Amino acid sequence: MNQQNIFEKLSKIFHEVFTNPNIVLTASLTATDVDGWDSLTHMILIDEIETQFNIKFKLKELNKLKNVGDLLEIIELKLAS
Template structure:
């Protein structure tokens, strides 16, 4: 899947979970930069991403998710 399409789908998930679009998608974007993206909403976001891409994360993957760029590459490695 193309990176842009992956990002577009992630963007949809974020908007639907967080209820706003006050963020810009770029590789260095981290959860701290986005209002409302905390440890709790993080799990909901991950679940929605899993459903969207039909993949399963591992606990160890979680620690590799440092920013948007790493999220995209972890997703890419699984589809």
Template sequence: MDKPELIDRLTTIFRATFDADSLVLTDELTANDVDNWDSLTHMILISEIEKGLDIKFKLKELNKMKNVGALIEIITSKIN
């Protein structure tokens, strides 16, 4: 899966999780930039990403996710 396809799939997951149809993902996007992105919605988001992409994150990987760019890097390492 290439990066544009991954971003499309993640955008769908993010928009559904946060009920925000106009949400645009960028590498720099963080929880501070999205309304209602708290600890509970973060765990829901991670769960939806795992289900949607058929992957599992390790705790140490979750701790490295400082922004969407880091999330994409971790996912890319898992699916390639």
């Protein structure tokens, strides 16, 4: 799966989790940029990403996330291995 496909799939997940089809994903997007992105929706988001991409995150990976670009990078690495 290439980066564009991952990004498109990730966009759909964000739209579903936050019930907002107007969210535009960028590499620099953070939780403070999205209405309703709190600790609960963050866990729902991570769970949905793990399910849709059939991957599992480690806690230390999640702690390093600063933005969507970081998330994309980790997903790419996990899918490549």
